[in-house]
Amino acid sequence: MAHIDYYFSLLSSFTYLAGDRFAEIAASHGATVHYKPYDILAMFDRTGAPRPAQRTEGRKLYRMQELKRFAAKLDKPMKFEPAFWPTNVAPASYAVIAAQEAGGGDLDGLVQRLLNAVWEEDKNIAEDAVITEALKASGFDPMLSMTGMLKGAEVYARNLEDALAAGVFGSPFYIVTDTDERFWGQDRLEDLDAYLAAL
Numbered sequence: 074m075a076h077i078d079y080y081f082s083l084l085s086s087f088t089y090l091a092g093d094r095f096a097e098i099a100a101s102h103g104a105t106v107h108y109k110p111y112d113i114l115a116m117f118d119r120t121g122a123p124r125p126a127q128r129t130e131g132r133k134l135y136r137m138q139e140l141k142r143f144a145a146k147l148d149k150p151m152k153f154e155p156a157f158w159p160t161n162v163a164p165a166s167y168a169v170i171a172a173q174e175a176g177g178g179d180l181d182g183l184v185q186r187l188l189n190a191v192w193e194e195d196k197n198i199a200e201d202a203v204i205t206e207a208l209k210a211s212g213f214d215p216m217l218s219m220t221g222m223l224k225g226a227e228v229y230a231r232n233l234e235d236a237l238a239a240g241v242f243g244s245p246f247y248i249v250t251d252t253d254e255r256f257w258g259q260d261r262l263e264d265l266d267a268y269l270a271a272l
Contacts, residue, residue: 075251076105079107080241083187085113089151089189089191090140090149091259092147093185094259108170116233155191168204168225170224171221179211180211187204190207243257251272
């Protein structure tokens, strides 16, 4: 049985576009998944990569065209300039970490609801009400947003260090830890599926 470390940021438009395809692929192959939300802006700073607002105009234009093409291809509704982006995703990431540790709910559903809040619904996932609503709708104790805060902060910081050590440089990023095979981007999910099928 394969194990996958899933590195992602709730700020990532391409992680939103991945939708629930990754969870479906992992489940179809019986793979276990460790969800590892991390601070992608801090990663850009640590690795010398420009933040989105600091990128060249040509790259900004290309990103927007890619988003529109993929959203149309995948038939996903999307706010291309969401009202609350970028925002402080740390509290929502802490909630994901706490939910993973607590178990008993739909972890991928929680991640998707938080991503949808940003990229479909123009909600601010830095707000406690948005986080607790997503926790409750995903079958978790909404109080995890408070009770899991300290542990979540510790793990969130560690996830960044783990990501840097593992050579992660974007989101979504999938590492099959059994073989150290890496897949970057929602457009590589078909390749991940084929790889898992061949194991």
